[in-house]
Amino acid sequence: MLPRSFPVPVSPVSNLSCLAIHTQTNKPWSLGQCIDAYSRAGVRGISVWRDVLSAVGAGEGAKMLKDAGMVVPALVRGGFFPGVDGEARRKAVDDNLRCLDDAAVIGAEMVVLVVGAVPGMALSEARKQVTEGIGKLLDHAKATGVKLAIEPLHPMYAADRSCINRMAEARAVCEVLQNPLVGIAVDVYQVWWDPDLETEIALAGRQKTLFAFHVCDWRVNTRSLLTDRGLMGDGCIPIRTIRSWVEATGFSGFNEVEVFSEDYWSMDQHAYLARITEAYLSHT
């Protein structure tokens, strides 16, 4: 752990009651293995990635989750709206409609949207297409009762994964659509560097668009843009400070651990899960 010169204004979390883990964090595990292990570790929240759900089917997955008494903040992930032509964009919308259906089946509160980007397409055009794409999901979101959470992604993903890289741009989409089912997923990994973060979190609280809070850490010598995230305490993100901003808005949802890491994926996943809960209790 790094020495910290900034104030740490809030205590760490006191127990696991608000902890949820993204299945992708334990990528080597199936949905069943995640459910079993999380339950035994006292973790009741699970955000389900589509790959592990499709391996068993949404109906069976829903039964497994319900039997274990798991709470599901999110099905992850929809999005990828921008496309070079209308056909590509229609396919993206169709895929998101199916994602909403699956989310409803497993009782997920929201679908997390990684909104997409197309290399060579102006980011301003891509953002327009994102707003249009989400707009086409609103009726179905209402019908299924599932929220849509735009996750701003770090600017290092602007080329091909997300044309929305700060909370301000996610807010702009929310302000256009003005729908209680459209909000923002704040992932500390993506936005920790943003000087406007505290202000935007407070604003999202007032606008009732703060739907989710994801935690992990930024390793100082990050070796890969995609799969070198740290556990809380491994890096330099002031996680407790950011959590205090989130909680100051009245947010009472889960703290969702979402870590992509070749190093951690190569560990014994039970030993890793013990490190996750310990890192959560000590550094979140």
Next chain:
Amino acid sequence: MLPRSFPVPVSPVSNLSCLAIHTQTNKPWSLGQCIDAYSRAGVRGISVWRDVLSAVGAGEGAKMLKDAGMVVPALVRGGFFPGVDGEARRKAVDDNLRCLDDAAVIGAEMVVLVVGAVPGMALSEARKQVTEGIGKLLDHAKATGVKLAIEPLHPMYAADRSCINRMAEARAVCEVLQNPLVGIAVDVYQVWWDPDLETEIALAGRQKTLFAFHVCDWRVNTRSLLTDRGLMGDGCIPIRTIRSWVEATGFSGFNEVEVFSEDYWSMDQHAYLARITEAYLSHT
């Protein structure tokens, strides 16, 4: 090269007269080798990195540059102001004073500042220390006649290299210091994703703080945070569009090619230089 769906509003550059190359682009070469090769290729601009300059000494370097008729937009790089204690910060200022001296000796128009960051220090505190640090250089900048150009670095460098990650934050420092010798170096690699880029470039033009323009490209599947930059045309940055914004302000400085790339460093550097000038003419 990627298909581009965004408009390309300006023609590519018509000749090499505004091309400058950073010596680090040809990292395997010494200052002498860079000067010889650039001269023979018809490149008259060279931004000199401190490592190749210190290998020969500033006086000898100055003579070599002058004899070859090279123009030097920048000595690269100063900065790294934030420190955990006063002693660390004083050392940083001293190093920057020496950098200004060397810049004056070789006739560089400016020193480029990579402002620094300290893992575990709040970015807001680091930015305060940056402003203070640059403030301590102003008298010497005036005495030497060398400008100070703050380069906002991509947010993926926020942990330990730069607490200034957008033009807006660089502008904030300029607005505090209000000194004609303090401005901004715009590197497309760092800021291309920023939705406020066009506005900020125009504003920097009006504030007379647009000191430098650096070009390279963002590879869509970037493999390393540090040394996988592309040549112009290798990636997805709308370089010509951004250049048109820069030129619309009246900017008439060099287009400085600054590429860090293990792939390109491993090539024969003469063959690589030919690719640089070709990429410059075709995609800048």
